[in-house]
Amino acid sequence: MKQINRPEITKEELLQALNFASNQVIENLEDYTHHFQTIYTDGNFYNKMENVEWTTGFWTGEVWLAYEHTGDERCKEAGMVHMKSFLDRIDRKIDVDHHDMGFLYSPSCVAGYKLIGSSIGKEAALKAAKQLVSRFQPKGEFIQAWGKMGEKNNYRFIIDCLMNLPLLYWAYEETKDETFREVAEKHITTTMKYVIREDGSTWHTFFFDPETGAPDHGATKQGYRDGSAWGRGQAWGIYGSAMAYRYTGREEYIETFKRVTEYYLSHLPTDIVPYWDLEFQQGSVQPRDSSSGVIAVCGMLEMVKYLPSEDQEFYRSTAKRLLKVLYDECAVKDREVSDGLLLHGTYSKKSKYNQCSNHGIDECNAWGDYFYMEALVRLLKTWEPYW
Numbered sequence: 001m002k003q004i005n006r007p008e009i010t011k012e013e014l015l016q017a018l019n020f021a022s023n024q025v026i027e028n029l030e031d032y033t034h035h036f037q038t039i040y041t042d043g044n045f046y047n048k049m050e051n052v053e054w055t056t057g058f059w060t061g062e063v064w065l066a067y068e069h070t071g072d073e074r075c076k077e078a079g080m081v082h083m084k085s086f087l088d089r090i091d092r093k094i095d096v097d098h099h100d101m102g103f104l105y106s107p108s109c110v111a112g113y114k115l116i117g118s119s120i121g122k123e124a125a126l127k128a129a130k131q132l133v134s135r136f137q138p139k140g141e142f143i144q145a146w147g148k149m150g151e152k153n154n155y156r157f158i159i160d161c162l163m164n165l166p167l168l169y170w171a172y173e174e175t176k177d178e179t180f181r182e183v184a185e186k187h188i189t190t191t192m193k194y195v196i197r198e199d200g201s202t203w204h205t206f207f208f209d210p211e212t213g214a215p216d217h218g219a220t221k222q223g224y225r226d227g228s229a230w231g232r233g234q235a236w237g238i239y240g241s242a243m244a245y246r247y248t249g250r251e252e253y254i255e256t257f258k259r260v261t262e263y264y265l266s267h268l269p270t271d272i273v274p275y276w277d278l279e280f281q282q283g284s285v286q287p288r289d290s291s292s293g294v295i296a297v298c299g300m301l302e303m304v305k306y307l308p309s310e311d312q313e314f315y316r317s318t319a320k321r322l323l324k325v326l327y328d329e330c331a332v333k334d335r336e337v338s339d340g341l342l343l344h345g346t347y348s349k350k351s352k353y354n355q356c357s358n359h360g361i362d363e364c365n366a367w368g369d370y371f372y373m374e375a376l377v378r379l380l381k382t383w384e385p386y387w
């Protein structure tokens with residue numbers, strides 16, 4: 001197993017980091033209670049945005065994490081304003097024709113329901129879960145990620161969607177409606193069967209034949225090329241397989257988690273800050289993506305709960321070592337530098353093989369900030385996940 005040859009982050013550093021992050025969030029409330037933060041920063045500072053895109057739940061998630069850490073009532077009040085906005089969004093079907101209902105509604109509305117018993121949070125999250133179920137494709141048994149339902153060139157799922165499924169398990173627990181759980185289980189089974197490659201690397205997306213439901217081919221959207229491992233996709237695979245195990249209890253997903261994590265760790269550069277695609281190695285001038293690192297840290301810390309003790313030690317220590325590097329190299333420590341939390345993320349990067357445009361390169365982004373904070377909370381407290 002590949003170990004990171006760096007020290008672990010210390011308890012003092014964790015506390016200092018979470019105090020700073022919580023203060024940043026609280027200072028940002030003045031601008032971002034009735035608005036949301038943009039997907040990524042511009043020159044390391046966020047701008048205001050309405051509740052659109054797939055990312056606004058992360059900002060609310062940071063507000064809830066700051067509330068849990070500080071008990072500051074201003075966070076609770078902002079969280080309540082945000083949940084009303086999320087209810088309005090799902091009621092009016094604003095930018096919800098895609099699969100990212102979990103990213104949007106778990107850290108915002110499920111969190112608000114779990115933390116303060118919000119009925120608005122519960123109503124919004126249940127409606128979002130139904131919306132997610134509506135994207136299930138029985139032919140192929142997967143949740144279609146984007147685009148018009150059934151369209152041939154959109155007939156695919158993506159690895160990221162594993163993180164949307166806890167919303168369905170939560171909805172099942174609340175309603176006992178088996179549909180939520182069945183759709184989640186089928187999607188997990190399909191994902192695990194087709195998205196993990198022989199060597200533990202992952203496809204970002206996988207297509208099916210809309211006529212027959214037969215598996216067709218893997219492809220990338222945000223990675224460098226089809227056969228490479230998009231860094232954040234691999235990290236979604238780490239956290240996603242931990243979640244898949246948590247909710248299904250299927251032993252084989254422990255092995256999947258280990259293989260996907262090993263591939264990620266053994267393809268980090270020697271300075272450990274992940275490149276946006278794991279193809280790139282030390283010395284490359286390609287941008288980094290710190291957000292993939294914190295997602296991987298959270299995934300390892302989730303999985304530690306279910307592993308035998310000899311494995312627990314390895315993954316907890318690895319998570320702390322990776323977080324130490326990200327804290328040293330990427331964490332914002334001065335509000336003059338940024339109003340975000342984690343520098344050096346990449347949203348999307350154009351390559352000669354993909355169809356992406358350049359967005360949010362070497363910037364903070366909503367999920368990088370959120371999962372950085374989640375990682376700190378996970379290491380400082382016994383935390384009840386929003387996922």
Ligand code: GLY
Binds near residue numbers: 347
């Ligand atoms: N889930 C979309 C992304 O990671 O960019």
